[in-house]
Each structure stands twice: as structure tokens, then as C-alpha cells.
Amino acid sequence: MRGRSPAKGAVVIKAVLFDLDDTLLRLNLTAFIARYVAGAARLLGEAARMSPAALAVPFMRSFLAIDAQDRSDSLTNEQLFNQTFFSACGIPLDDPVIHDLVDCYEREVVPGLSGGIVDARPVEGAREAIEAVHAAGLTCALATNPTFSLACDRARMAWAGVGTDDFALVSTYSNSTRCKPSVRYYQEFANQLGVRLEECLMVGNDARRDIVRPDCGLRTAYVGHGRPRGAVWRGPMSDLARELPQIAARLDEADA
Numbered sequence: 001m002r003g004r005s006p007a008k009g010a011v012v013i014k015a016v017l018f019d020l021d022d023t024l025l026r027l028n029l030t031a032f033i034a035r036y037v038a039g040a041a042r043l044l045g046e047a048a049r050m051s052p053a054a055l056a057v058p059f060m061r062s063f064l065a066i067d068a069q070d071r072s073d074s075l076t077n078e079q080l081f082n083q084t085f086f087s088a089c090g091i092p093l094d095d096p097v098i099h100d101l102v103d104c105y106e107r108e109v110v111p112g113l114s115g116g117i118v119d120a121r122p123v124e125g126a127r128e129a130i131e132a133v134h135a136a137g138l139t140c141a142l143a144t145n146p147t148f149s150l151a152c153d154r155a156r157m158a159w160a161g162v163g164t165d166d167f168a169l170v171s172t173y174s175n176s177t178r179c180k181p182s183v184r185y186y187q188e189f190a191n192q193l194g195v196r197l198e199e200c201l202m203v204g205n206d207a208r209r210d211i212v213r214p215d216c217g218l219r220t221a222y223v224g225h226g227r228p229r230g231a232v233w234r235g236p237m238s239d240l241a242r243e244l245p246q247i248a249a250r251l252d253e254a255d256a
């Protein structure tokens, strides 16, 4: 039993939220982040006349700051990232000139970082799963951990063979004030979609980030390799497309 009262009839699933990295997109995420940071540090180091190596720590500190689960600020992840980065090295990422520089890097260079050790490619069945969500008349959204800009999300989406047209909403570090698994992140995302958390099915591979406290109402279909408790369904992405209508129907019934 979940701790809510279905006062106005049964709760039905209205939206399916997909994680991106290792859910729709197979990649070496650690390698991607390292390569992303190396490129950005080179660019910013040149602009600010600093050693790129000296910018690695400010980047890591900024990623850690937005990821912290004990945050009490109400800044967007982008604002906190920029603030932390500025404190650590004095480079103002929100300065229009610097912002344009990074934006250009993310639009022109980052899309080319998919090869080699990053080894990015679509997850088998991902496209079919998205089509199944559309075919079922449900809202489809991309709830990727909001640590990057839309340009960076777009680059990774393209590697997965998906695009912004597939989704009603894509989470970015600009439209989020927390990272996964914060319930606040998921609640804000659902609010922007105009649905309640109990009306969403999250699809993700990460037992820690994509499965949240059961009392918040969000349920998760798990496509990772573990056997986590708390998922309402578990299996490979290639099975999800086929089983999605039944999963949604079963959850709707359980709520009735």
C-alpha cells in the first residue's frame, strides 16, 4: 500500500519517463564526462589564460555540488554549477561571451565525441519502446539526470537515435533544481509535464537514481543488470516495447 488517498477515482498511468544514459543510450559515461571536461577545460583555459589541468577540479567540484542530495538552495542546477565553478577558479560561465563559447563547443564539438572509448550507440529496443509509448497514447518524456545543458542532452540523444520531437519534455540542468534520485527533481519534472508522480512510469537502468522512495508514488520499470527491490517490472529494453501496454494496464488495475 502506498501512502496516498485515491480520492478522485483510480490513478492511471499517463506518462512514461525515460532515463537516457544506459537506458536508451549505451555508452561509457565516465569516459564521456572525462572527454567533455577535457575539451571544455582546453577551451576555457585558453580564453582565461589558465592551465586546462587547473580546471579539472573546478569541474568536478561543480558536478558534485549539483549532485549533492542534502542541498537546501533553490537555484537551478545550472546556476549552482556556475556559482561553484566561479568560486573555484574565477571563470564566470554565465558571462555572455563565455556562455557562447561553451554553447558553441557543446553544439559543434560534443556531437563528435561518441567514438573510441566512449563507444556510444542506441540500446536495442529503445526506439521501439518510445514508439510503444506514443502508440499507447501516453506522454513520453526524457528524464535524464539533469547535469548537462540541452545541447549536451541533444548530442547524446542523437547517438541514441532519438530527438527532442520524441519527447514532451527533456530535463536539463537549466530546468531542474536537483539531481536524481531527489524526489524534488522528479516532482518538478512531473509538474512541468502537468501530471502527478503516481501517474508516471519511470524507465531506467540505475537502481539508486531511477528508483525513488515508494511513498512518493513514482514507479519504475528497471532495465539494468541488477535485481533491485522496488521496481514494478524488470527486463531488457527490447521486452519493454512489447509488454508496455500490459504493464500500464496492470498498474492501472492495481490502483483501481
Ligand SMILES: [Mg+2]
Residues within 6 Å of the ligand: 019, 020, 021, 022, 023, 204, 205, 206
Ligand atoms: Mg542511466
